[in-house]
Amino acid sequence: MPLLEVSGLVRRFGGVTAVGGVDLSVEEGRLVSVIGPNGAGKTTLFNLITGLDRPDEGKVSFDGADITGFAPEKLAHLRLARTFQHGRVFANLSVLGNVLVGAHARLRAARPRLPVLGALGELALALIQPGSVRREEAALRAEALAIIARFGERLLPRQDQPAYSLSYANRRRVEIARALALSPRLLLLDEPTAGMNQTETAEMQALIAELKASGLTILLIEHKLDMVMSLSDEVVVMDDGKVIARGLPQAVRHDPAVIEAYLGHREVGGGAAEKALAEAAE
Amino acid sequence: MTSWLDHTINGLIVGNIYALLAVGLALIFGVSRLINFAHGSVYVVGAYIGWVAVAHLHTPLPVTILLVAAGSALLGLLIERFGLRPLQGSTKIAPLLATIGISFVLDQIVQIVFTPDPRALPSQLPDWRFQIGGGTIGALDILIAAIGFTSAVLLFGFLRFTKLGWAVRATAQDRDAARQMGVDVDQVNRIVFAIASALGGLSGLLVGMYYNYIDPAMSFQATLKGVVAEVVGGVGNIPGAIVGSLILGLVESYGIALLGTSYRNLFAFILLVVILVLRPNGLFASKRQLPPEPLTGTFIAPSKPVPLPTPALLAALAVAAVLPLVIAQPYLLQTLTNAWLYALLGISLTLIAGTVGQISLGHAALLAIGGYTSALLTLDLGVPVGLSILAAGFVAAGLGTLLAWPAFRLRGHYVTIATLAIGEIVSLAILNWESLTRGPIGVFGIPPISLFGYPIESARAVYWFTLAILAVLAALQLRLLRSHLGRAWRAVRDDDVAARSYGIALDRYKALAFITGGFAAGISGGVTSHLYSFINHETFNAQLSILALTIVILGGMGNVFGAIVGSVLLIGLPEVFRVAAEYRVLIYGLVLLLLIRFRPQGLFGTV
Numbered sequence: 001m002p003l004l005e006v007s008g009l010v011r012r013f014g015g016v017t018a019v020g021g022v023d024l025s026v027e028e029g030r031l032v033s034v035i036g037p038n039g040a041g042k043t044t045l046f047n048l049i050t051g052l053d054r055p056d057e058g059k060v061s062f063d064g065a066d067i068t069g070f071a072p073e074k075l076a077h078l079r080l081a082r083t084f085q086h087g088r089v090f091a092n093l094s095v096l097g098n099v100l101v102g103a104h105a106r107l108r109a110a111r112p113r114l115p116v117l118g119a120l121g122e123l124a125l126a127l128i129q130p131g132s133v134r135r136e137e138a139a140l141r142a143e144a145l146a147i148i149a150r151f152g153e154r155l156l157p158r159q160d161q162p163a164y165s166l167s168y169a170n171r172r173r174v175e176i177a178r179a180l181a182l183s184p185r186l187l188l189l190d191e192p193t194a195g196m197n198q199t200e201t202a203e204m205q206a207l208i209a210e211l212k213a214s215g216l217t218i219l220l221i222e223h224k225l226d227m228v229m230s231l232s233d234e235v236v237v238m239d240d241g242k243v244i245a246r247g248l249p250q251a252v253r254h255d256p257a258v259i260e261a262y263l264g265h266r267e268v269g270g271g272a273a274e275k276a277l278a279e280a281a282e
Numbered sequence: 283m284t285s286w287l288d289h290t291i292n293g294l295i296v297g298n299i300y301a302l303l304a305v306g307l308a309l310i311f312g313v314s315r316l317i318n319f320a321h322g323s324v325y326v327v328g329a330y331i332g333w334v335a336v337a338h339l340h341t342p343l344p345v346t347i348l349l350v351a352a353g354s355a356l357l358g359l360l361i362e363r364f365g366l367r368p369l370q371g372s373t374k375i376a377p378l379l380a381t382i383g384i385s386f387v388l389d390q391i392v393q394i395v396f397t398p399d400p401r402a403l404p405s406q407l408p409d410w411r412f413q414i415g416g417g418t419i420g421a422l423d424i425l426i427a428a429i430g431f432t433s434a435v436l437l438f439g440f441l442r443f444t445k446l447g448w449a450v451r452a453t454a455q456d457r458d459a460a461r462q463m464g465v466d467v468d469q470v471n472r473i474v475f476a477i478a479s480a481l482g483g484l485s486g487l488l489v490g491m492y493y494n495y496i497d498p499a500m501s502f503q504a505t506l507k508g509v510v511a512e513v514v515g516g517v518g519n520i521p522g523a524i525v526g527s528l529i530l531g532l533v534e535s536y537g538i539a540l541l542g543t544s545y546r547n548l549f550a551f552i553l554l555v556v557i558l559v560l561r562p563n564g565l566f567a568s569k570r571q572l573p574p575e576p577l578t579g580t581f582i583a584p585s586k587p588v589p590l591p592t593p594a595l596l597a598a599l600a601v602a603a604v605l606p607l608v609i610a611q612p613y614l615l616q617t618l619t620n621a622w623l624y625a626l627l628g629i630s631l632t633l634i635a636g637t638v639g640q641i642s643l644g645h646a647a648l649l650a651i652g653g654y655t656s657a658l659l660t661l662d663l664g665v666p667v668g669l670s671i672l673a674a675g676f677v678a679a680g681l682g683t684l685l686a687w688p689a690f691r692l693r694g695h696y697v698t699i700a701t702l703a704i705g706e707i708v709s710l711a712i713l714n715w716e717s718l719t720r721g722p723i724g725v726f727g728i729p730p731i732s733l734f735g736y737p738i739e740s741a742r743a744v745y746w747f748t749l750a751i752l753a754v755l756a757a758l759q760l761r762l763l764r765s766h767l768g769r770a771w772r773a774v775r776d777d778d779v780a781a782r783s784y785g786i787a788l789d790r791y792k793a794l795a796f797i798t799g800g801f802a803a804g805i806s807g808g809v810t811s812h813l814y815s816f817i818n819h820e821t822f823n824a825q826l827s828i829l830a831l832t833i834v835i836l837g838g839m840g841n842v843f844g845a846i847v848g849s850v851l852l853i854g855l856p857e858v859f860r861v862a863a864e865y866r867v868l869i870y871g872l873v874l875l876l877l878i879r880f881r882p883q884g885l886f887g888t889v
């Protein structure tokens with residue numbers, strides 16, 4: 001049984017069909033990439049899967065259970081983690097604080113429990129700070145620091161700096177660190193290397209390869225096709241809200257429909273992607 | 283049946299007046315995505331310009347109308363140029379706060395120049411009315427309808443057929459795109475403020491003539507009515523604003539016919555909250571849309587907080603604690619006691635507005651709930667005073683959270699509007715629920731504070747009592763801020779979408795903040811009621827909410843120590859320098875404006 005299964009997903013915005021009947025499945029431990037020109041509907045697909053937007057039609061299942069239209073906070077408790085294309089760090093929180101928020105859904109002190117009493121209990125625990133809560137917090141801090149350490153000199157020396165003071169690339173790293181803190185069962189990355197230079201991209205690629213090797217299931221949106229080709233077990237190509245090709249990276253990159261889709265969108269500004277595709281196809 | 287026609291005509295006429303306000307608000311929102319809280323002040327200034335023209339210059343009606351329109355337009359230009367333009371590129375909340383500050387300053391200036399007393403504003407029109415069906419229409423009704431209609435036609439023509447009007451529409455659609463196409467966006471802003479203010483001023487003139495009554499306090503109500511009409515029609519939607527205004531006028535008119543005048547505003551505010559919750563984009567909004575992507579972290583000024591080590595805080599507390607042994611004048615101690623009570627309100631609001639980013643303008647309602655709870659428990663049920671103050675905290679926490687609940691699903695400026703309306707609803711409920719609250723008379727003879735039978739009446743004892751409460755609650759709040767709750771709250775403020783994606787249920791954490799903040803504010807209100815021994819529905823008014831916000835911004839958003847220092851400065855200094863009451867509010871408004879412009883992170887920084 002696939003970990004994530006999407007079937008017949010549709011989302012329309014007025015006249016635009018951003019996602020028009022997408023099927024997708026991701027097996028446990030695999031890395032599937034979604035590529036496609038700008039405006040293809042990739043981010044909208046992510047939003048539909050992660051509950052930030054609700055589909056007009058179709059179904060999303062996770063680990064066999066129907067999660068269509070679930071609120072994002074509920075999905076976090078199922079350990080579905082995502083990063084955002086345009087970067088959404090908590091600007092006034094420190095790097096460490098950001099990563100700790102990533103682990104929020106794992107906190108025993110913050111379990112939802114009963115509607116009103118659960119919340120009051122959470123307040124009481126935060127006020128009293130019994131030993132169990134303090135120990136949990138300390139363990140989490142250690143874990144968060146270990147995650148930050150994976151980003152080496154990029155983040156470790158900056159762990160106490162507020163996120164707004166970081167460079168763009170570092171904010172993206174913080175987002176990924178935050179997602180890892182959830183110890184996700186499924187990680188969705190929306191263009192993790194957008195705005196990064198070559199060295200930084202290579203670093204990110206190495207990190208994602210490492211995550212994959214550790215057994216993490218990943219759904220990746222990426223325009224840099226070299227990276228997609230070398231990381232993915234499967235590539236899904238979208239255009240105009242529809243899947244136009246899917247399969248092994250080698251097969252997809254020679255697919256005429258894919259090349260056509262990228263070339264057809266030259267004026268839309270998928271320039272970088274197009275160039276990468278051409279390079280990858282050589 | 284006859285009277286129904288009268289109520290309908292009356293509703294439409296009043297709706298027409300609201301439309302002049304709401305259309306201006308919609309225009310401004312359209313081009314600058316700002317809800318202009320200073321709009322009611324322009325309306326008041328318009329009314330007073332009219333009064334000066336009629337009563338002193340004896341101008342004929344057309345000249346009066348022209349003077350009012352021109353004077354108000356000029357005021358709009360000044361507001362835009364000196365109040366808002368300098369804030370371009372600052373945090374999203376800054377212009378909103380600035381318009382609040384501007385409205386404070388303008389209202390206060392009007393009050394100082396013309397005194398707070400109401401005045402008559404005769405309409406200069408013949409006093410005939412003619413009969414239609416069962417109702418009557420007077421000359422003034424026709425004038426109002428004519429001005430409303432003419433303005434709408436002129437505005438439509440301007441937007442539709444002139445180059446500048448096209449620029450306004452282009453800017454409203456997409457500001458950046460318009461700028462790239464060579465539209466002078468600043469000029470569009472100026473024009474829009476001028477037109478909107480001219481309409482707002484005219485509205486003030488017409489209301490003054492309609493009721494033959496003006497006073498400086500009309501400003502706040504006018505802003506609220508305009509905002510209600512605008513929200514009903516969908517913010518930024520000009521035809522929507524007109525329809526929304528007429529609906530509001532009719533709802534009020536029929537409501538008054540059914541239940542009486544004192545309920546008038548209640549309808550407006552309940553309509554507002556219902557619309558905000560059920561149809562936040564207005565009655566005529568199109569399909570559901572995703573919230574626009576925020577530029578993360580721009581809502582609140584980012585800054586490094588000034589580090590305040592615990593020993594320093596303890597030292598400050600120790601100094602505060604020994605002060606009564608050094609200071610002999612009870613007057614100074616009373617002032618500081620007052621400051622501690624405001625600081626309780628401040629730490630409450632700094633949590634909700636600063637830490638969680640829900641800029642509440644109804645915070646005085648929490649004080650009112652606390653004050654009435656403690657007062658009525660002691661007087662009506664014989665509960666001992668200490669216990670009643672504790673109960674005040676719990677009731678304000680519980681009831682405050684329930685009342686704020688509809689605002690939890692809103693974001694940004696809408697939270698501010700909704701909390702403002704909810705605050706007004708509380709105050710109107712207190713006024714009208716006579717069997718419980720004693721209505722407009724207020725509650726007399728509230729017993730002084732005592733604890734376990736020991737009276738706490740000397741200036742010193744009261745000082746220590748309030749200081750101790752403040753110290754305990756501030757320490758608890760700091761403890762919460764250091765826990766995972768503090769993290770979750772700040773995450774909600776910085777980016778609620780990302781926060782949800784990591785498992786933070788917004789309702790739950792907003793509710794926890796309101797419970798925590800409501801408790802502190804309720805205690806403050808409770809203690810205050812026993813110190814004053816008399817409270818009524820005006821004791822905890824909307825001005826207090828704005829003062830609290832100024833305290834919070836002065837100290838730094840979310841900054842507990844900052845809120846305490848802010849309140850000592852804002853309450854203490856005017857007292858020490860014996861500033862007269864009417865200038866005090868002016869100072870608060872100016873402080874707010876200067877802070878937003880020059881030090882948005884406050885004295886101690888955002889936490």
Ligand SMILES: Nc1ncnc2c1ncn2[C@@H]1O[C@H](COP(=O)(O)OP(=O)(O)OP(=O)(O)O)[C@@H](O)[C@H]1O
Binds near residue numbers: 013041
């Ligand atoms: N909230 C929205 N309202 C209206 N239209 C939208 C909305 N979100 C997305 N769209 C439209 O849906 C289409 C798909 O957008 P989406 O952001 O999913 O593309 P994408 O594949 O992620 O593109 P990119 O590579 O540029 O990130 C686009 O035409 C976009 O304009």
Ligand SMILES: [Mg+2]
Binds near residue numbers: 042043
């Ligand atoms: Mg995208």
